[in-house]
Amino acid sequence: MQQPKLIDLPTPPAPSLTSEIATMSQFEKNFSDRLFLSRLVLTDFRNYSRAELTADPRPVVLFGDNGAGKTNLLEAISLFAPGRGLRRTAFNELPRQTGSGNWGIAVSASGPDGAFDSGTGLSNAGDVGNRREVRVNGETVSGAGVLADYFRIIWLTPAMDRLFTGPASDRRRFLDRLVSVFDSDHTRRVVAYEKAMRERNKLLEAKNPSSAWLEALEKQMAETAIAIAAARREAVSCLSAFNSQNQHNAVAEFPRAVLRIEGWLENLLSENPAVNVEDNYRIILADSRSEDARAGRTLRGPHRTDLIVHHEPTGMLAASCSTGEQKALLIGLVLAHGFVIKGVWNGYAPLLLLDEIAAHLDHKMRAAMFEAVLALGAQAWMTGTDEHLFHEIAPEAQCFRIDQGSIEAVSG
Numbered sequence: 001m002q003q004p005k006l007i008d009l010p011t012p013p014a015p016s017l018t019s020e021i022a023t024m025s026q027f028e029k030n031f032s033d034r035l036f037l038s039r040l041v042l043t044d045f046r047n048y049s050r051a052e053l054t055a056d057p058r059p060v061v062l063f064g065d066n067g068a069g070k071t072n073l074l075e076a077i078s079l080f081a082p083g084r085g086l087r088r089t090a091f092n093e094l095p096r097q098t099g100s101g102n103w104g105i106a107v108s109a110s111g112p113d114g115a116f117d118s119g120t121g122l123s124n125a126g127d128v129g130n131r132r133e134v135r136v137n138g139e140t141v142s143g144a145g146v147l148a149d150y151f152r153i154i155w156l157t158p159a160m161d162r163l164f165t166g167p168a169s170d171r172r173r174f175l176d177r178l179v180s181v182f183d184s185d186h187t188r189r190v191v192a193y194e195k196a197m198r199e200r201n202k203l204l205e206a207k208n209p210s211s212a213w214l215e216a217l218e219k220q221m222a223e224t225a226i227a228i229a230a231a232r233r234e235a236v237s238c239l240s241a242f243n244s245q246n247q248h249n250a251v252a253e254f255p256r257a258v259l260r261i262e263g264w265l266e267n268l269l270s271e272n273p274a275v276n277v278e279d280n281y282r283i284i285l286a287d288s289r290s291e292d293a294r295a296g297r298t299l300r301g302p303h304r305t306d307l308i309v310h311h312e313p314t315g316m317l318a319a320s321c322s323t324g325e326q327k328a329l330l331i332g333l334v335l336a337h338g339f340v341i342k343g344v345w346n347g348y349a350p351l352l353l354l355d356e357i358a359a360h361l362d363h364k365m366r367a368a369m370f371e372a373v374l375a376l377g378a379q380a381w382m383t384g385t386d387e388h389l390f391h392e393i394a395p396e397a398q399c400f401r402i403d404q405g406s407i408e409a410v411s412g
Contacts, residue, residue: 033342033347033348033349033377034057034348034349034377034378034379035109035110035111035112035151035152035348035349035350035351035379036055036056036057036109036110036351036379037055037077037107037108037109037351037379038054038055038056038108038109038110038115039052039053039054039055039106039107039108040052040053040054040055040073040076040077040105040106040107041053041104041105041106041107042072042073042076042103042104042105043103043104043105043121044095044096044099044100044102044103044104045072045076045094045095045096045103045104045105046069046072046075046076046094046096046103047069047072047096047404047405048069048072048096048405049096049099049405051405051406051407052407053073053400053407055379055398056398057110057379058379058396058397058398059373059374059378059379059380059381059382059393059396059397059398060379060380060381060382060397060398060399060400061382061383061384061387061390061393061394061397061398061399061400062074062381062382062383062384062399062400062402063383063384063385063386063387063390063399063400063401063402064385064401064402064403065385065403066385067404068402068403068404069402069404069405070355070383070384070402071086071087071157071355071356071383073381073383073402073407074086074155074353074355074381074383075087075089076105077107077153077351077353077381078153078155078353079105079120080105080107080118080120080147080150080151080153081147081148081151081153081177081180082147082148082180082184082187082188083177083180083187086155086157086353086355091122091131091132092122094122095122102121102122103121103122104119104120104121104122105119105120105121106118106119107119109150109151111150111151111348112345112346112348113150116136116137116150117136117137117138118134118135118136118137118147118150118151119134119135120132120133120134120135120147121133134146134147136150148180148184148185148187149184151351152181152341152345152348152350152351153181153350153351153353154177154178154181154334154337154338154341154350154351154352154353155352155353155354155355156330156331156334156352156353156354156355156357157355157356158355158356158359160174160330161323161326161327161330163326163330164309164317164318164319164321164326164329164330165319165326168304168305168306171306171307171309172303172305172306172307174307175232175235175236175261175305175307176190176228176232178235178239178337179231179232179235181337181341181350182231182234182235182238182341182344183231183234183235186228186231189224189227189228189231190224190228192220192224193220193221193224193225193228193301193302193303194303196217196220196221196224197217197221197298197301197303199217200214200217200218200221200285200292200298201292201296201297201298203217204289204292204293205293205296214286214289215286218282218285218286219282221281221282221285221298221301222278222279222281222282222285223278225265225278225281225301225302226265226269226274226277226278226281228302229263229265229266229269229277229302229305230269230274232261232263232266232302232305233261233266233269233270236259236260236261236307238340238344239257239259239333239336239337239340240258240259242336242339242340243256243257243258243259243312243336244256250335250339250371250372250375250376251332251335251336251339251372253364253365253368253372254328254329254331254332254335254365254368254372255311255312255313255325255328255329255332256312256313256332257309257310257311257312257318257329257332257333257336258309258310258311258312259307259308259309260307260308260309260310261305261306261307261308262305262306262307262308263302263304263305263306264300264301264304264305265277265281265301265302265305266302266305268280281300281301284300285298285300288300309329309333311325311329323360324360327360327361328365331357331365331369334352335369335372335373335376338350338352338376338378339376342376342377349376349377349378349379350378351378351379351380351381352373352376352378352379352380352381352382353380353381354380354381354382354383355383356383356384356385357369357382357383357384358382358384358386358389358390359384359385359389366389366392367392370390370392370393373393374393374396387399387401387410
């Protein structure tokens with residue numbers, strides 16, 4: 001099978017604004033405080049054989065029929081965040097069906113440290129590990145986690161409309177994604193904890209498991225678990241402070257979310273020093289080996305945590321709210337998260353990926369969302385089937401028509 005090749009982009013020339021500055025809006029002029037993509041190139045990715053999109057720091061609107069490839073573009077960008085992207089798809093399932101079996105994505109971007117190029121793609125198609133290669137400025141880097149030092153990316157997809165009524169694992173994953181934008185090492189810790197937990201569970205199935213091996217795994221689990229729980233508490237504290245103080249009236253149209261972490265370790269950390277909680281958890285893991293072995297899983301730890309959300313105006317649990325209230329809560333929460341990240345990330349706004357975001361919103365909520373995006377100063381990538389849903393933000397955005405693997409720039 002042909003070996004994959006990542007796209008190496010040449011350093012793009014500095015954009016010339018001389019001919020455009022007279023017609024640029026204030027939003028366009030003030031782009032020095034946001035992360036933005038200036039170029040996106042896809043090769044054999046999903047339904048794209050070869051596609052290129054160039055952009056400026058303004059919001060991006062992608063419209064087209066269902067199945068045209070709008071979400072595929074957002075997914076490509078999301079792969080520059082820790083993890084497997086907004087669809088959580090295995091890397092060997094991302095190549096174009098009639099392509100070479102490999103895929104590549106490359107971007108030119110600008111952030112707090114200036115302009116940079118980055119690329120990612122499947123390293124060995126069909127490899128058991130489904131590994132991918134990651135490059136920054138032409139140099140191969142070790143692990144996709146390095147990208148968290150360059151990118152801050154938040155996304156909303158239609159599947160997340162069921163977040164508050166779905167299983168706790170979905171809310172925990174959502175929480176950890178929010179936390180990872182605060183703390184670039186958080187995803188690595190979660191992966192390390194889950195790997196050690198799986199190895200411990202497997203070892204407990206053995207007739208005479210090695211005590212020394214179990215102790216080493218439990219030590220690693222305790223160390224990473226406390227860091228995970230502490231990072232979650234800190235992130236929720238920051239979001240709660242923003243919501244309670246209503247620090248930016250751009251999100252005033254959205255209902256406030258009252259957040260609470262329901263987790264055994266997180267609760268212990270509220271009343272005890274971290275070092276004591278870590279020691280206690282390690283002891284509990286050792287004492288519960290027989291119980292966990294009978295259950296076939298680890299019964300206590302940060303992998304059981306849940307994010308509890310209430311609708312502040314009514315006091316109702318989010319799961320009990322109407323679908324419209326849940327949608328507004330989720331959008332407001334993600335926008336608030338963007339403002340908080342901007343406050344802690346050298347004043348830089350993160351990338352927003354908002355899939356089918358305008359659907360099922362009334363005119364008032366749509367306008368409020370667009371105003372919040374502009375106030376945040378984020379390069380928000382928004383998709384929809386109907387171009388007219390974005391008419392309020394179109395003068396301040398750049399618009400592209402997506403049609404079965406092709407990208408066409410239109411007015412904006």
